[in-house]
Amino acid sequence: AQSVAQPEDQVNVAEGNPLTVKCTYSVSGNPYLFWYVQYPNRGLQFLLKYITGDNLVKGSYGFEAEFNKSQTSFHLKKPSALVSDSALYFCAVRGYNTDKLIFGTGTRLQVFP
C-alpha cells in the first residue's frame, strides 16, 4: 500500500531564512510526487510535482523540492522564507498502479517576521 509521512506537525522559521518541509513516501514502482499548499479557509493549491527527469523540481512562489529515490524522500524547500508562506503544506504520492492521490497529514509552516 502506498503512504506518505510528514514527520513534523509544525515548522517554524524566521523570515529570510531557508525552510525545509519534510516528506517521505512508500509506493510500489516509480512514484508520482506532489506538493500542495492550503491557506486558511481555502482549498488546496498545487505547488509542484515530480514525475520523471531531474531530481530537483521548481514550482510556484519560489518553492522547490528534491526527489531522493534512495531515501524515498521529497522534501520541500525555499531559500528565503516569507511571512506570507505561512500555511499548511501537504505532500502527496500516487503509485504507478493506482489513480488515487494519497496525502500526508500536513505540516503547518509558520514564518516569523
Place this chain on the structure above:
Amino acid sequence: GAGVSQSPSNKVTEKGKDVELRCDPISGHTALYWYRQSLGQGLEFLIYFQGNSAPDKSGLPSDRFSAERTGGSVSTLTIQRTQQEDSAVYLCASSPDRNRGNTIYFGEGSWLTVV
C-alpha cells in the same frame, strides 16, 4: 469555468438530515475526486470517477455516503442521515484524464457542520 467549483461553500444541517454537495469540475476534465478533510486531519480519499468507468468507491466511510456523476461532468456527493462526525470540509478535485502524472486541481471546498 476556470476552476473547480463547489456548492454550497458552507452548510449547517441538523443531525439526521440528508445533505447534497455539488462539484463542477474544470471543463474537459474526465477524472473527478472527492476528499474529506476533518478538523486537524489530513485528506481522506472518498471516491474517484474516470470517464465512463465504474467509480472507485473504496474510500466511502459508510453506506450513508454516495456519489454520482451525471453526463461525465457535474458530481453530487450525498450524505444521508448525517451524524456529527460527518462535520468536515468536503473537497472536490479534477484532472484532465487518468494519466498519473497529471496535476489534480482542487475546489475551495464545502464546509459541512452537523449540529
